Amino acid sequence: MSAVEIRPATVEDVPLILGFIKKLAEYEKLLHEVVATEELLTESLFGAKPYAEVIIASARVTPESELKPAGMALFFHNFSTFLGSPGLYLEDLFVDIEFRGKGIGKKLLTQLAVIAKERSCKRYEWVCLDWNKPSREFYESLGAKPQSQWIIHRVEGKSLDDLATL
Template identity: 75%
Template sequence: MTFGYPVIDIVPATRDDTPLILQFIKKLAEYEKLAHEVVATEDILRQTLFDGPRKYAEVIIAYCQRDADGPRIPVGFALFFHNFSTFLGRPGLYLEDLFIDPEFRGLGIGKKLLTQLAVIAKERQCGRYEWVVLDWNKPSREFYESLGAVPHAEWIIHRVEGASLDTLANM
């Protein structure tokens, strides 16, 4: 029994989950103090995750139930996609976002989401599974490291976006 929620399910998101996915994205952005950066809409997410010619990412959603017949409560999500390691010659799995509603943290839901992604990575013959975490987010960093994740501080993320992306594309 997990604090009154003995049933925890992790399921792939569907097109009908688009409003829920956007809600989780906005909650995560608030937690990270980046709400002002969210420009995603339900239409954009539907197009890029479900309806377009290419699915750019996938989502799994965590649900809790007090009992098998009770209502399913969506409590968290993970959004991920494939990258590629030239050194390994294999695809990798990249976790872009993971979020659990605060009142459901500490119940093992984050671990279940991360474990499910590890299973997916193994099934798809990925050579690695990685993500980044904000340097100030000590609880998350400690949690990830307790699961065997190793920080790679020598790698510095570089990003081109917005006007800089436009400028680079037009050179």
């Protein structure tokens, strides 16, 4: 697919971003966990202190058609104490079903690598659900290496509330 455009998201893209998030959650069988709203995303992505960024890919369904939103990548910075440098963390990568298999995911991942290099990041990482073999194989084909020695720990909801009061 030659006509793919990637651009930074704007506040006008918030409904589109939320739509992509819901489609991703549906694919991952986690739609019931989505509590994000347009208001929350507007504040978190474009408010006084943005916590994450989004890039949007647009493509043509056919060579004659108009560009149509095809996918997104939502990311933010982290920091490696061992490297003493910032890193880039990809939270969500989503390509709409009609555009899958056309290189759009690769273009989004490549653009994030460019952003990471421009920002002097020494790492670029993400997680993938263990059952998602096609995505894991795709990531590995691009040079990503699974980090099986690290186990993610999460505190959320009541556990987060309880921990904050210890």
